[in-house]
Amino acid sequence: MRLLADPLRARIVSLLAEEALCTCHLVEETGAKQTNISNHLRVLREAGLVETEPCGRYTYYRLRAEPLEALAGRLHGLARAARTTADDSRKRPCP
Numbered sequence: 001m002r003l004l005a006d007p008l009r010a011r012i013v014s015l016l017a018e019e020a021l022c023t024c025h026l027v028e029e030t031g032a033k034q035t036n037i038s039n040h041l042r043v044l045r046e047a048g049l050v051e052t053e054p055c056g057r058y059t060y061y062r063l064r065a066e067p068l069e070a071l072a073g074r075l076h077g078l079a080r081a082a083r084t085t086a087d088d089s090r091k092r093p094c095p
Contacts, residue, residue, distance in 0.1 A: 016063035
């Protein structure tokens, strides 16, 4: 979740959800500097959220669905637990 908290990184992820893009496309879409985009893509790649596809002298980046689905599942579980707790007013007694 921390990876997606950065506004530029969240924008990159949103753009990559729509189509595979290279760095030059992301610079054009976001207005950010190429080095900044490259750094964010490196972080996303190291976290396993994006994969690369070489295409001539360019590298295209594609968003991977599996890690996002896993995160969505965890968040859904937390929401379900919070809803259950809110419904039964569960409280731990103080000592």
